[in-house]
Each structure stands twice: as C-alpha cells, then as structure tokens.
Amino acid sequence: MKNANLLVRFLLELSAIAAVAYWGFATASGLTQWLLGLGAPVAVIAAWWLFVAPKATIEVPRRARFAIELVIFGAAAIALVAAEQPVLGILLAAIELVSGTLNYIWSRT
Numbered sequence: 001m002k003n004a005n006l007l008v009r010f011l012l013e014l015s016a017i018a019a020v021a022y023w024g025f026a027t028a029s030g031l032t033q034w035l036l037g038l039g040a041p042v043a044v045i046a047a048w049w050l051f052v053a054p055k056a057t058i059e060v061p062r063r064a065r066f067a068i069e070l071v072i073f074g075a076a077a078i079a080l081v082a083a084e085q086p087v088l089g090i091l092l093a094a095i096e097l098v099s100g101t102l103n104y105i106w107s108r109t
Contacts, residue, residue, distance in 0.1 A: 008099045013048060015092055016076035017041040023079035040079070047072050066104045070096070 020043075024036025050057050051068045060068070073096035080089030 008095065009103065012073065012092070012096050012099060016073050016096075017044050019076040019080045019083075019085075019088070019092060020044055022085070023083040026083040044072055044076065062104065066100060069100050069103075073100070 018041075020040035021037050024038070024040050025033055028036050047068065051060055051065060056065070074093060077089040077093035077096070080086070080092060
C-alpha cells in the first residue's frame with residue numbers, strides 16, 4: 001500500500017507541475033504567459049525539492065512539511081480552477097489530501 005501511495009504521489013507531483021504550467025499559458029499572454037508557464041512549475045519543483053521530498057534539502061518538522069505540501073498542491077488546484085478546469089482542480093486537491101494524509105501517517109514510522 002505504501003508503494004502505491006508513492007506512485008500516486010509521483011503522479012500528483014507531475015500533475016501539479018502540469019497544472020501550474022497550463023494555468024500560466026491559459027490565463028496570460030506574451031512574456032507574462034511564458035514567465036507564468038515556466039516560472040510556476042519551477043517554483044513548484046523548487047518548493048517540493050527543498051521542503052517536501054523524501055530526502056528534502058531543508059529538514060523541516062513533519063507537520064510543517066505536510067502543510068507546505070498542501071499549499072503547493074492547493075495552489076496547483078486553484079491554478080486549474082482559475083484556468084477554467086474546476087473538475088481537474090477539485091480532483092487534484094482531493095487526491096492530494098488523501099495521499100498527503102497517508103504519507104503523513106506513514107512518515108511517523
């Protein structure tokens with residue numbers, strides 16, 4: 001079950017990056033479109049790598065890591081809703097909440 005959650009979490013990471021890139025390209029134009037479309041995914045990757053990944057660069061308490069993770073994926077879900085993809089946004093948020101909760105519980109062991 002833990003391995004299945006890792007696969008779901010990997011797919012969520014990819015989904016979050018795709019969501020913020022899509023939002024950037026769908027809601028802006030010109031240089032702003034490229035900055036949002038490329039900058040937002042870079043921000044998601046950086047935040048994940050620094051604080052949330054299993055071997056994160058910056059060690060933070062488990063609760064803080066869980067909160068950061070929820071903010072990252074919550075922002076991705078909001079980006080999808082803003083890009084007029086509410087069903088995908090809600091689906092991403094719901095799956096992340098379940099997966100993040102399982103990860104939080106399993107990280108205690």
